[in-house]
Amino acid sequence: MVFLLIAPMILLVADPGLAGPKERRQALRKVVSRIFGPRKPGPEKVPPSQQPSAAQDPLASAESWDFRRGIEGGDWNVRLIPTEGPHPGRQLHLPPEQHMDYYLQHSRAIALTPEGLQFTVRPGDAAVAGDKKRFKERAEIGRFGFGQGEKGQTCEYSIRFKLGPGGTIPTGQNFMMITQSHTQRDVDFPGGWTLFVGVAGKDRLKFVYGLNDRQTRLQTKPFPASFGEWHDLTVRVYWTDQRDGWAEVYLDGRQVVSRVSGPNMPTSDAMEWKFGIYRGHKLATVDTLIVQTAEHKVIER
Numbered sequence: 001m002v003f004l005l006i007a008p009m010i011l012l013v014a015d016p017g018l019a020g021p022k023e024r025r026q027a028l029r030k031v032v033s034r035i036f037g038p039r040k041p042g043p044e045k046v047p048p049s050q051q052p053s054a055a056q057d058p059l060a061s062a063e064s065w066d067f068r069r070g071i072e073g074g075d076w077n078v079r080l081i082p083t084e085g086p087h088p089g090r091q092l093h094l095p096p097e098q099h100m101d102y103y104l105q106h107s108r109a110i111a112l113t114p115e116g117l118q119f120t121v122r123p124g125d126a127a128v129a130g131d132k133k134r135f136k137e138r139a140e141i142g143r144f145g146f147g148q149g150e151k152g153q154t155c156e157y158s159i160r161f162k163l164g165p166g167g168t169i170p171t172g173q174n175f176m177m178i179t180q181s182h183t184q185r186d187v188d189f190p191g192g193w194t195l196f197v198g199v200a201g202k203d204r205l206k207f208v209y210g211l212n213d214r215q216t217r218l219q220t221k222p223f224p225a226s227f228g229e230w231h232d233l234t235v236r237v238y239w240t241d242q243r244d245g246w247a248e249v250y251l252d253g254r255q256v257v258s259r260v261s262g263p264n265m266p267t268s269d270a271m272e273w274k275f276g277i278y279r280g281h282k283l284a285t286v287d288t289l290i291v292q293t294a295e296h297k298v299i300e301r
Contacts, residue, residue, distance in 0.1 A: 061147065061298040067117035067291060071100060076141045078103045078110065100141075109139035110276070115162070116292035117141075119276040123284055137283070140276030142182070147298065149181065149271035151239055154300040157181075157273050158234040164288035165227040169201055174280030178205075178289055179233070181264075181271045194264045194271070195247055197235065203227055207235075207249045207257045211266055223249070223256035230292070236299075241265040 065071070078100060103110055111118050119139040148155055159179060168176040180196035193212055200206035200222040210218040225231055234250040245264040249257035265271060273296065277287050 062295065063297075064293065064295040066293050067112065068114065071104075071112065071117065076100055076143060078141055107139075110141070113290065116160075116290045119287075119289045119291070121277045121279060121287045123282070123286075136278060137281055138276065138278040140274045140278055142272045142274035143296070148296055149184075149239060149273060151241065151265060151268050151270075152301065153298055154236070154238045156234055156236045156295070156297040156299060158232065158293075158295040158297075159275055160230060160232050160292040160294075161275075162230050162290045162292075163199075163225075163227045164286075164290075166285070167227070167287040168199060168279055168283055168285045170199060170280070174283065175199075175278075176280070176287060177278040179235070179273075179275040180278065181237070181273055183266055184269050184272045192266070194266065195235070195237065197233065197249070205251075207247075207260075209247055209260045209262070209264065211263055213266065216262070219260045219262070221249070221257040221260065223251060225251060237264060239265055239271060241268060 104112060108122075109120055111120075121137050121139050123137075157179070161178065163178060168174070170176050175198055177193075177196045177198040180193045183192035183194070195207070195209045197205055197207050203224060203226050204222055205225045206220055206222040208218055208220050210216045212218070232250075232252050235247060236250070237247045238245055241263050243262060246259050246261045247257075247264065248255060248259050275289075275291055275294065277289050279287060
């Protein structure tokens with residue numbers, strides 16, 4: 001190594017092309033400066049433990065929608081059966097974008113408005129056989145998979161919404177949901193949801209969590225929310241079929257439901273995220289929900 005450093009200096013001293021000692025000294029100083037002088041700063045190295053990854057960066061796997069600007073039909077699946085229009089059943093055989101466009105055009109239950117995506121359920125508007133024992137009424141859209149709702153993920157589901165006043169106040173077995181997560185495959189459950197946000201009373205919502213298998217004790221957490229006003233709702237979930245699953249709820253930036261724990265997946269299949277109106281049957285009220293924006297993030301994998 002020392003030889004490699006000194007050799008260029010020896011060659012310069014012995015170089016007959018350099019006229020005199022002055023020229024040799026100047027050339028020698030250049031060589032020394034190149035070898036021992038300050039180096040240009042390179043990119044700062046970040047330790048591997050501090051380097052960001054897709055799993056650490058929620059923006060790397062975030063999706064957001066502003067329904068005031070329209071809707072990406074290919075990403076959504078409609079959940080309703082309108083009683084009006086040329087077809088009484090769901091057009092699931094259509095390509096996704098045509099499927100969405102069909103319902104925006106032919107159904108009273110779902111429509112794009114200047115404020116956002118509006119869901120409206122009137123008595124008998126969108127009746128579906130749920131568990132084949134009781135009929136439900138619904139107008140929802142949902143998202144399958146797309147790398148979210150999978151076992152071991154921590155996900156955030158957010159909507160900016162306004163729930164119309166004067167709608168359903170559930171009594172008895174009736175219910176009224178505005179967002180839920182549901183199994184993507186049919187399971188031997190009375191219902192395939194494992195968590196939802198729904199109406200608890202006048203200007204009150206509730207978060208219900210747990211396996212809906214008639215064996216697990218469901219955890220119900222009510223919280224206030226003024227109907228007829230805009231709210232930002234976020235549900236944060238760690239998905240698993242084990243006991244270490246959990247969820248939290250935030251409204252307008254404030255935590256309104258502290259962490260609840262327990263399994264939230266009946267199987268290892270990914271969960272579907274849905275929002276809109278899902279309620280009991282033979283209700284005399286008209287329910288309207290407007291969703292202005294929606295966002296989904298995978299925080300950890």
